[in-house]
Amino acid sequence: MTEPVAKNKNSIPDFLTYEGQLGELIRNYNWSATPLGPISQWSQSLKTTVNLMLNSANPIWIGWGTDVTFLYNDAYIEILGTEKHTWALGRPVSEVWEEVWDICGPLCKRVFEKGQASTNNDMEFYLKRGDFLEEKYFSFSYSPVFDESGNVGGLFCASYETTDKILSARRNRTLSALAEKSLTEKTIATACAAAAETLGKNPKDVPFAVFYLTNDKGEKAELVQRTGLGKPAESLFPENISLNDKNLREHYLPVAEVITSGKPVIAAVSAPGLLPHGPAGQPVQQVIAKPIMNSSAKTIGAIVFGINPTRKLDEDYHTFFKMAASQVSKAIQNATATENERKRLEELAEIDRAKTTFFSNISHEFRTPLTLMLGPLEDLMHHTPIDSKVRETAETAHRNAMRLLRLVNTLLDFSYMESGRMKAKFTPTDISQFTASLAGNFRAVIEKAGMDFIVDIPALVEAHLDRDMWEKIIFNLLSNAFKYTLKGKISISLSEESGNAVLRVTDTGVGIPQAELSKVFTRFHRIASASGRSFEGSGIGLSMIKEFVLQHNGNIWVESTEGKGSTFTVKIPLFQESSALTLAANVVSANNAVSLQYNHEAETTLQNNENFIEVTEEDNLTATDTILIVDDNKDMRHYLKSIMEKNYKVLLANNGQAALNMSENHDISLIITDLMMPAMDGLTLLKELKNRPRTSLIPVILLTARAGEESKIEGFETGADDYLVKPFSAKELQARIRSQIRIAKARGHIKQELNNLFMQAPMAICVLKGQDFIVEMANDNMLSLWKKDAAAILNKPLLDGLPEAKAQGHGKLLEQVMQTGNEYVDEESPFYNENNGNKERLYIKKWFKLIC
Structure with missing residues (x-):
């Protein structure tokens, strides 16, 4: 043409x-x-x-x-x-x-x-x-x-x-929607459903999609979601596909192949008539299956996409499917993480419920034996003629049984609080008289400690209170103030401010470090190394007080300056909703049983404020060995004393610092110390004792209520000679004391024999101890070589008393022997000695050896 x-x-x-x-x-x-x-x-x-x-x-x-x-x-x-x-x-x-x-x-x-x-x-x-x-x-x-x-x-x-522009915008909308959904869905089922819904809104790029996830055993793939498919397609995509039967799985589109290989697969559709048509009524001829991955990059399923029959599967289209599968994987990963976290929280909640139930049950179980302890003890003290020694023992038992009862009651309150069963029962109460009555229980013990107790409680209008809770708030705050105030004053005030009752408890005690202020109401938190009358406590008192205050729809906070004191402020509404009120008599006096518990404990901590009690030689003229007992609990100190005073001279100290001072002024054969004490704890005392030449060989037995393996290991690594967990047998303690004193005497005898041998040796010998190379012994020949008097260098660091030795490199040689354990021998080398400004050169043979 x-x-x-x-x-x-x-x-x-x-x-x-x-x-x-x-x-x-x-x-x-x-x-x-x-x-x-x-x-x-x-x-x-x-x-x-x-x-x-x-x-x-x-x-x-x-x-x-x-x-x-x-x-x-x-x-x-x-x-x-x-x-x-x-x-x-x-x-x-x-x-x-x-x-x-x-x-x-x-x-x-x-x-x-x-x-x-x-x-x-x-x-x-x-x-x-x-x-x-x-x-x-x-x-x-x-x-x-x-x-x-x-x-x-x-x-x-x-x-x-404009095809590229339209396709890119359309696919990006789908991917963006998938990404958004992946962050919001909380379960795997809803994550898959949301992804399927999003893909279903783009039928041109995704004519259909099918989601499969493996079961827990990984033996089969289960259909969890689909979009765009009709009932005829069920034969191609069954509810379950076996992953182990190779012959069976080949009958289906490439779900099993993708899951087992972890790689994408493109497959032709053998029966396109069973699948829905794509755009322009064209039958879908191909599918692409992509793996679904978990957070560990392990294949846990597959998603099968129908491919648009009016578009070629070019690089851009392939990337779209890859990113869509990735977003589905991410959604499932996020949902899995959320489900795991939910299950973890449910398990923790179940553990918490079990713990709370246990606390409640055990607290109730404690009350029966406590009743059978307290009753007979009270009968013994008040109705039976007994001598003073037996009475003192009975009073100690009764006092500690009462303390145990208070701890049991605290534990029971804690279990109620944890389970959410604690509900305030409000009654109209004369808050001024009631608070003054509660505070009055502490006046005697505070003034006995030599401190002022200031009560500023004017008459206020009647308030709605849960009396038991308010009582515990007052007693706990005053008890804490007394515990951490050794001198000065404690004051309690009550005022009305804008329809609120405002209670303030102020002390001139040790104060709270700034870093700890935000944690004081956190349950189980205890301030490390806090200096007070006692280190005893559960760490839940203030957290429970906060809960009591919250039950009153109020607030509590603390202001404190370390070294100057603290002020705890409680603010509660004077009136509660009428529906929360219960009718009761307007009682203004304190619960005597509760106040007795707090007063007994305060009395004990007051007696703990002694520096030490010394038992003189006249107390036990036959005893030759002296034992120092260190414990912040007075009853424990005197119980241990009663065990040992027949056979030993006994010294008492209520904290590590007092014990350390006493160890420098007395010849002590053995020290028994508690671990947890104010001022200086047992481990710190142990370290100080082992680092001092005079006390380094004194055997130390640690007593503690902490029964964990870690505590024992820490004690032995610090240098403890023995470790005993409370409660303990008196006979076992006596046996361990005898054993440690016998070992210490044998060690001392060997040391003295070795010392005599060194002192009489014809060569110059010295014994150095510790990392500072303290001169523990130097014979006359060594003192003559150094041109030093014994008083000028014994029990002092060698390199401080003999600086010329350090200048000539002896310090490095000593450190090398200490670190490696290998002896050092030099047959002949010069040593320059200085005396009154004159330098003398000597040739000596040096031999350094580590003694364990």
Whole structure:
């Protein structure tokens, strides 16, 4: 279908001089067979339009004449497709774009019949370009071209493709929605359902999707969610797929293969009729299956995506599926983490409930034996004639049984608080009289300690209180103030401020470090190394007080300066809601049993304030060994004394610092010390004793209520000679004391024998101890070599008393022997000695050896 053209370029019509493919095709095309006729007969308007089209870099086609004959330029070849290229030239546009003529035809008709232009943005088309319909998007304009007669001679279409833009925006919306959902869903089921719903909103990119997750044993894949599938597809995607039966799993689309391999799989659909159609009614021919991964990068499932049959699976499309599967994995990971955390919290809550139940049950169980202890003890003390020694023992037992009862009651209150069963029962109460009555219980013990007790409680209006809780608030705050105040004053005040009762308890005690202020109401928290009358306590008192205050719809806080004192402030509403009130008599006196418990304990801590009690030689004229007992509990000190005073001289100290001072002034054979004490605890005392030449060989037995293996190890590593856990047998303690004193005496005898041998040796010998190389012994020959008197260097660091030795490198040699344990021998080397400004050079043989 060609018509002859001129042989040389000069004969080519001016409007067809374009040298591209379409320039040549148009020049050589047999236009005589078309409605346009031969080129020589074309109108000038057509020639001008063709010239404009060919020389444009933008995709353009024109349709001319009544049959709308199709012409296009080189840039339009990509839109047309290689299959239609050349074939489409000279044909009616309705044939060229037959598959989309239902859209383009009316627009074209409007141009020719009405001469109206149109602009169309991001229009969707399914173009047949080869063997499939392809989803494409274009923005284009249809413009009329008027001929010489003034009528519409043709249509001018400038267009450009926007497919990439549309697909990218559509897919990004889906991925963004998946990412958003992955952060909000709390269970695996809802995470999969939300992901399926999101994917279902994009049926063009995801005609359908199926989610499979492995069961707990990993032996089968279970269908957990799907979107876009009808009932006929159930044969392709069953509820369960065995992962162990290779023959069976090959019957299904590649779910098992992806799960077992952990790699994506693209598969052809063998029965497309069972699956829903994709865009433009085209059957889905392929699927892509992607693995679902857990947080450990282990495959736990697969998601099968249907592939849009009108789009090629190019790199961008593949990336979309990869990212979608990744977002689904992330959603499942987040949901799994949330579910695990929820299960962990449920388990912790169950453990907490069991613990609370145990506390409650054990507290009740304690009350029976305590009753059987306290009753007979009270009968013994008040109704039976007994001597003073027995009475003192009975009073000690009764006092500690009462303390145990208070601890049991605290434990019971704690269990109620933990279980949420603690509810305040409010009754109208004269808060001023009631508070003053409670505070009065502490006046005697505070004034006995030599401190002032200031009570500033004016008459206030009647308030709504839970009397038991308010009583414990007052007693705990005053008890704490007394415990940590050794001198000065304690004051309690009550005032009304804006409808609130404001209670303040102020002391001039040790105060609270700034770093600890935020933790004082935290349950089980205890301030390390706090200096007070006693180190005893459970660490739950103030946390329970806070709960009591909160039950009154109030607040509690503390202000403190370390070394100057503290003020605890409680603010509660004077009146509670009427529905919370209960009718009761307006009692203003304290519960005697509770006040006795607190007073007994305060009395004990008051007696603990002694520095030490010394038992003189006259107390036991036959005893030769002295034992120092260190404990912050007076009853424990005197109980231990009663065990040992028949056989030993006994010294008592209530804390580590007092014991350390006593050890320097007495010849002590053995020390028994508690671990947890104010001022200086047992481990610190132990370290100090072992680092001092005078006390380093005194055997130390640690007594503690802490029964853990770690405590024992820490004690032995610090240098303890023995370790005994409370409660203990008196006979066992006596046996251990005898054993340790016997070992200490044997060690002392050996040391003395060795010392005598060294002192009589013909060579210069000294014994150094510890990391500072303390001169423990030096014979006369060594003192003569050093030109030193014994008083000037014994029990002092060698390198301080003999600086010339350090200058000559002896310090490094000693450190080397200490660290390696290897002896050092030098047959002959110079030693420069200085005496009164004179330097003397001696040649000596040196031998350093570690003694364990």
